[in-house]
Amino acid sequence: MSTAATRLELFTAVPARPLVVVAHPDDGDFLAASVLSAWSRQGAAATLCVVTDGDAGSDDATLPAGALAAVRLEEQRRAAAHLGVGDVRCLGFPDGVLENTLAVRRALVRLIRTVRPDLVLTMDPTRHWMGRGYLNHPDHRAAAAAALDAVFPSARDLRAFPELFREEGLAPHKTRWVLLGENEVPDVAVELRPADVENKLLALGEHRSQFDAGPMADEVWRWARAAGARAGVELAAEYRLFDLADNVSQRDGAGPDAEPPARTTDWG
Numbered sequence: 001m002s003t004a005a006t007r008l009e010l011f012t013a014v015p016a017r018p019l020v021v022v023a024h025p026d027d028g029d030f031l032a033a034s035v036l037s038a039w040s041r042q043g044a045a046a047t048l049c050v051v052t053d054g055d056a057g058s059d060d061a062t063l064p065a066g067a068l069a070a071v072r073l074e075e076q077r078r079a080a081a082h083l084g085v086g087d088v089r090c091l092g093f094p095d096g097v098l099e100n101t102l103a104v105r106r107a108l109v110r111l112i113r114t115v116r117p118d119l120v121l122t123m124d125p126t127r128h129w130m131g132r133g134y135l136n137h138p139d140h141r142a143a144a145a146a147a148l149d150a151v152f153p154s155a156r157d158l159r160a161f162p163e164l165f166r167e168e169g170l171a172p173h174k175t176r177w178v179l180l181g182e183n184e185v186p187d188v189a190v191e192l193r194p195a196d197v198e199n200k201l202l203a204l205g206e207h208r209s210q211f212d213a214g215p216m217a218d219e220v221w222r223w224a225r226a227a228g229a230r231a232g233v234e235l236a237a238e239y240r241l242f243d244l245a246d247n248v249s250q251r252d253g254a255g256p257d258a259e260p261p262a263r264t265t266d267w268g
């Protein structure tokens with residue numbers, strides 16, 4: 001969390017097709033439920049992608065493999081419905097042992113080229129811990145790192161995973177904005193209405209196999225008010241923003257028929 005003195009810029013753009021990428025069912029509701037609610041009521045058609053199957057989220061040795069994954073995906077779909085999000089995808093990688101492999105990146109490139117988001121929201125892949133009491137889950141870092149690597153450069157580059165275009169017709173796609181949550185130095189805030197915070201609590205409340213969301217309510221409201229105060233509004237959610245539109249090293253990925261600009265540096 002940033003200090004009270006930090007002033008956050010309001011991010012007022014409403015993405016038409018935001019894509020949230022997280023490791024586990026429930027991560028997206030801690031990370032982005034309130035902003036998904038806010039964007040949905042303003043017309044966005046969001047996609048929530050869960051990279052693992054969530055099957056490791058229990059200490060019950062009697063549960064058969066895959067049983068918890070099915071429960072958690074259903075919980076995630078119900079949670080997303082509170083936010084106006086009807087498109088929930090699970091990439092099905094094994095929970096607890098996720099790494100930022102080329103297989104994960106390729107699956108995310110396929111998703112990005114299919115959904116063609118204008119904004120990707122994920123966690124901060126550099127975050128190893130928070131405060132004294134929380135070590136970040138390695139799956140969170142791996143999913144976020146893979147998401148960023150998929151956004152840039154692989155989803156944009158025709159010659160990255162060329163079979164995706166050749167065999168599946170998935171043309172390159174450049175994402176305009178990236179937001180990272182749970183970042184130590186957030187620089188933007190998305191303004192919320194009280195209903196967005198209430199919807200976040202309803203979404204969190206669906207993950208009954210994992211936790212009781214009831215006692216979280218005060219803290220969720222406190223987070224939203226604190227971020228709002230830093231942005232000069234009543235309620236907000238805070239993120240770190242990357243706007244890739246103006247970066248000259250990142251050609252626009254207009255498609256396989258577009259002439260790529262001459263590459264005069266090795267940045268690309």
Ligand SMILES: [Zn+2]
Binds near residue numbers: 023024027137
């Ligand atoms: Zn998680």
